[in-house]
Amino acid sequence: MELKNDLFLKAAKGEQVSRVPVWMMRQAGRILPEYRKVREQAGSFIKLATTPEMAAEVTIQPVDILGVDAAIIFSDILVVPEAMGLPYEMLEAKGPNFPKTIHTQADIDALVVPDPEDQLSYVLQALDIVKKDLAGRVPLIGFAGAPFTIFCYMVEGKGSKTFSLAKKMLYSEPTLAHQLLQKITDTTIAYLKAQLAHGADLVQIFDSWAGILSPDQYSEFSSPYISQICDAITTHPVTVFAKGAYFAREEIGKMNCEVVGLDWNMNIAESRKLIPNKTLQGNMDPCVLYASFSEIEKHTVAMLDAFGKQRYIANLGHGVYPDTDPEKVKCFIETVKAY
Numbered sequence: 001m002e003l004k005n006d007l008f009l010k011a012a013k014g015e016q017v018s019r020v021p022v023w024m025m026r027q028a029g030r031i032l033p034e035y036r037k038v039r040e041q042a043g044s045f046i047k048l049a050t051t052p053e054m055a056a057e058v059t060i061q062p063v064d065i066l067g068v069d070a071a072i073i074f075s076d077i078l079v080v081p082e083a084m085g086l087p088y089e090m091l092e093a094k095g096p097n098f099p100k101t102i103h104t105q106a107d108i109d110a111l112v113v114p115d116p117e118d119q120l121s122y123v124l125q126a127l128d129i130v131k132k133d134l135a136g137r138v139p140l141i142g143f144a145g146a147p148f149t150i151f152c153y154m155v156e157g158k159g160s161k162t163f164s165l166a167k168k169m170l171y172s173e174p175t176l177a178h179q180l181l182q183k184i185t186d187t188t189i190a191y192l193k194a195q196l197a198h199g200a201d202l203v204q205i206f207d208s209w210a211g212i213l214s215p216d217q218y219s220e221f222s223s224p225y226i227s228q229i230c231d232a233i234t235t236h237p238v239t240v241f242a243k244g245a246y247f248a249r250e251e252i253g254k255m256n257c258e259v260v261g262l263d264w265n266m267n268i269a270e271s272r273k274l275i276p277n278k279t280l281q282g283n284m285d286p287c288v289l290y291a292s293f294s295e296i297e298k299h300t301v302a303m304l305d306a307f308g309k310q311r312y313i314a315n316l317g318h319g320v321y322p323d324t325d326p327e328k329v330k331c332f333i334e335t336v337k338a339y
């Protein structure tokens with residue numbers, strides 16, 4: 001199926017575009033009343049994520065309602081640990097929780113490297129439906145967590161400001177940590193390849209907790225595993241988004257990926273210098289969307305001026321916050337499109 005709007009993919013591949021493409025991390029979610037309705041029907045986040053028809057419906061909502069230039073498959077990075085043998089629950093107002101966590105060699109040995117067509121078939125079915133229903137309107141983004149970020153949840157068992165339990169393993173049991181990271185990496189490569197086989201046009205790797213590592217630890221425990229994934233995916237473009245890893249921009253810029261995501265702590269001009277010859281994505285502070293319409297326009301235009309029109313995909317510097325007014329989101333998207 002030929003794409004009617006291929007701005008996002010063209011920009012990702014470094015081709016000339018007639019205008020800057022735009023989408024938002026977490027665009028499929030609680031900002032939209034239409035999402036909350038389907039979420040209520042499903043009864044729980046996990047039920048929604050594991051029911052392909054419903055997941056497909058909320059994936060397409062932001063394309064129809066917000067007018068973004070790409071869809072991102074509705075799922076979660078935590079489906080990977082689940083498929084490896086660590087089920088999770090999503091606690092209301094608290095976030096993810098893993099009743100069982102990883103601490104010993106025996107724990108790691110008990111994990112499987114699953115066949116995605118088997119344990120993750122519900123995500124692949126959702127991709128099939130979205131691809132068909134989008135009918136080429138916009139490209140479809142697949143995703144997974146970076147191995148280090150998934151490691152954080154598998155060891156810590158829940159969200160944390162410091163992830164000190166997970167980091168403890170890096171310092172006290174580095175050999176075990178590397179074994180676990182490799183198992184996650186093997187799973188992630190097979191999973192992302194399956195998403196691409198089921199119609200994803202690009203895959204994004206979310207290293208949401210990169211910023212808790214020192215530069216040396218990042219080079220030892222995170223970047224080599226992301227590099228393995230980038231090297232294994234040769235058929236489609238890849239985006240690496242390492243939140244908080246301003247110190248690793250040069251290193252990430254050398255990876256075999258086409259796009260690098262930036263958060264709002266990262267200076268745009270400096271990032272262009274540190275990451276030459278790649279497309280950049282980002283990076284407005286999601287809190288700008290709490291401001292007035294005129295402030296939002298001002299900040300969006302300033303961001304566009306700083307990035308330039310080519311080799312650039314407009315986005316926020318992290319996921320949109322759930323209490324953001326969808327009209328403010330539309331203002332951001334329309335300002336990019338009119339630029």
Ligand SMILES: Cc1c2[nH]c(c1CCC(=O)O)Cc1[nH]c(c(CCC(=O)O)c1C)Cc1[nH]c(c(CCC(=O)O)c1C)Cc1[nH]c(c(C)c1CCC(=O)O)C2
Pocket residue numbers: 024025026027028029030039045072073074075076077078090094095096143159206208243319
């Ligand atoms: C760290 C991480 C997670 N999940 C994800 C990350 C990496 C990106 C980032 O750093 O934000 C990725 C993710 N999670 C979700 C998507 C869907 C696609 C999209 O629109 O971007 C994506 C890309 C849906 C979701 N994942 C989650 C929700 C909210 C749950 C709900 O609707 O009840 C959604 C829409 C739940 C989730 N999932 C996760 C947490 C910590 C939480 C709870 C926090 C919260 O409530 O926002 C883990």
